[in-house]
Amino acid sequence: MSNSLHAGIAEQLHAAYGSGQPIAPIRDQLGAGDVAAAYAIQELNTERWLASGRRLVGRKIGLTSVAVQKQLGVDQPDFGMLFADMAVCDGEPVAPGRVLQAKVEAEIAFVLERDLTVEQATVADLMRSIAYATAAIEIVGSRIANWDIRLVDTVADNASSGLFVLGNTPYRLAGLELRACTMQMTRGEDVVSTGVGHACLGHPLNAALWLARKMVEVGRPLQAGDIILSGALGPMVAAKSGEAFEAQIDGLGSVRAAFA
DSSP states (O other): OHHHHHHHHHHHHHHHHHHOOOBOOSHHHHOTTOHHHHHHHHHHHHHHHHHTTOOEEEEEEEOOOHHHHHHHTOSSOEEEEEEGGGEEOTTOEEOTTSSTTOEEEEEEEEEESSOBOSTTOOHHHHHHHEEEEEEEEEEEOOSBGGGOOOHHHHHHTGGGOOEEEEOSOOBOSTTOOTTTOEEEEEETTEEEEEEEGGGTTTSHHHHHHHHHHHHHHHTOOBOTTOEEEEEESSOOEEOOTTOEEEEEETTTEEEEEEEO
């Protein structure tokens, strides 16, 4: 019965991508505290997408803000899968409807040059495995109507993943001060979000290390070439057609997301 329930919810979420119609929150079907079941549902759709030919290129980390964790009653982040067809070039217009209920948030992305398959990786293992960092904008979306989500809703829905935009300039970690770096995101001339590196679990590398360990634990370890979206540096902002956003992060330059 449990497997049948998981498969049914996974199908509802998968269908929402094709129909463009969000669904009601799933927590009433699943149980608000059943995070393991939510990840099982996420994995069902991950396997389905991989079987259909989508290419896994990384992971995203969500719930890296302590304030948001407290709001949802959790004590750790969550994760979702990144696929190659989710990547958008810097400034490339995103077609209307491509992401359900789109919002944007500025993040620091890491790209790996070595596998991270060791159990209980250390921050030294992580830093040795990172090729470079860059500014990023994640375009999050929700297949749950009106963003009425709790933890199990977002986890099952691939951590509310949508699309992502990476900056075009790579930066080596040496010389970067990621904990204290500031972020400012604008929409036209208006500043719509600000933040700082330590808003992301105290340091963006803390979030990436959590992810590396978690991926080994669940059997999907990070590989050379994988992208890590380390988590929002400031509040996410709703995005509408015709709007353009630019995020500037100290030491990492800028990146733009545009909506056709």
